[in-house]
Amino acid sequence: MHSVLDLLQNRERNLKSLKRDFKSSFYSFKKTVKDFGSPQNSVKCCQVLGSKGKGSVSYLISLLLHRLCGFKCGLYTSPHLYTVKERIKVNNKMISSLDLERICRKIVNHNSSISWFECLTLCAFIYFKKKNVSFAVYETGLGGRFDAVSVVKPEFFVITRIEKEHEDILGRGLLNISLEKFAAIKPHVPVFSFAQKKIVADMLKKKCDDLHCPLFIEKRDFAVDVLEKTPSGQRFLYVNHKTGERMELFTPELNIVQTRNIGLVLFILETLFSIPLEKMRKEIKKIYIPGRFEIISKKPLRVFDPCHTPESFKNFLKSFSVIEKPSKSVLCIFLLKDKKIKTIFSMAKDAGFKKIYWIDLPVLRKKAPSSFFCKDLILSSENFSKLWKNYKGSLACVGSFYLAPLITLKRF
Secondary structure, three states: OOOOHHHHHHHHHEEEEOOOHHHHHHHHHHHHHOOOOHHHHOEEEEEEEOEHHHHHHHHHHHHHHHHHOOOOOEEEEEOOOOOHHHHHEOOOEEOOOOHHHHHHHHHHHOOOOOOOOHHHHHHHHHHHHHHHOOEEEOOOOOOOOOHHHHHHHOOOEEOOOOOOOHHHHHHHHHHHHHHHHOOOOOOOEEEEEOOOOHHHHHHHHHHHHOOOOOOOOOOEEEHHHEEEEOOOOOOOOOOOOOEEEEEEEOOOOOOOOHHHHHHHHHHHHHHOHHEEEEEHHHHHOOOOOOOEEEEEEOOOOOOOOOOOOOOHHHHHHHHHHHHOOOHHEEEEEEEOOOOOOHHEEEEEEHHOOOEEEEEEOOOOOOOOOOOOOOOHHHEEHHHHHHHHHHHOEEEEEEEOOOHHHOOOOOOO
């Protein structure tokens, strides 16, 4: 962590009891961005919105545009696994500590009331312009309407899976959550979306109709069908309903949702960048997405997945069952207090894991798990690390990116 960002983060922790005015903060941020010459407008970009899959889709778009089109690609994502520098990359290389500190200090000296996330977002704008990036991919943080990323003017929007999340901020239910996220969409800009639940899909269609945005949707315009799942990866069929093109593909990714993420990105790159599907097939075979259903080792089996919603945990269980029986495995969980802990814990019990531990992390917003876990099943960070290192059987660790520093991700 870096000193200027430390200062901002500590200030926000000290003010955590105060309800933040996102609207006022957003308009203040827009003014600050303008004071810096609106650097984001110098770089073509796309904006990725949604609840789940944003980071993976953003990573794939950036990586494939760089490898297949030769673009100098900027990538801005959140959260990070080990260091805040991961959030700002050019051609998959992290910003240096020196550049991060210098740019953030300049921003804070200009506007001392700026938030931690806003400072990082503006830092990305400035850094990408400085590096003469030809295309940038921005993952939206929380929501959309008043998210700092939403000051960009994208060439296209991507909508990943919409789920119930952050209801204390975005509002209760899918309707309110979708309203906040789709408020970022701008007129006449193409929108590419996963298939959504009906209430979300209807709202998205109306939004795009009202703003005259071309809308492309999974299942109607393209589709993915998993043909085979093995411990070495997944074989799946990609179909472009617009062109009639069909192709069988393979990915070493074991997370079942990654085939859908890949399918969405393939369709975008085919439609907007005219990249031949055969050319993309070769790259898909080699792509690994760090920190998402990652097999750290096979003997003994160690799996990390930051899944933290009932839907993503269900996908984790499907993926895990391909490589190991839950009844032969230990599961370790940590979730923040705004997550559906009771639901996920019940799902884990029903899956039949040999033993389920709670990892007691000293993290802001952590949930006291005493109502679900007896004292013997609560591990300190230190004891979890020992278990991860020394346990001879199969072990999976799930629930939060906060767990990453306790383990070593093979593909990071």
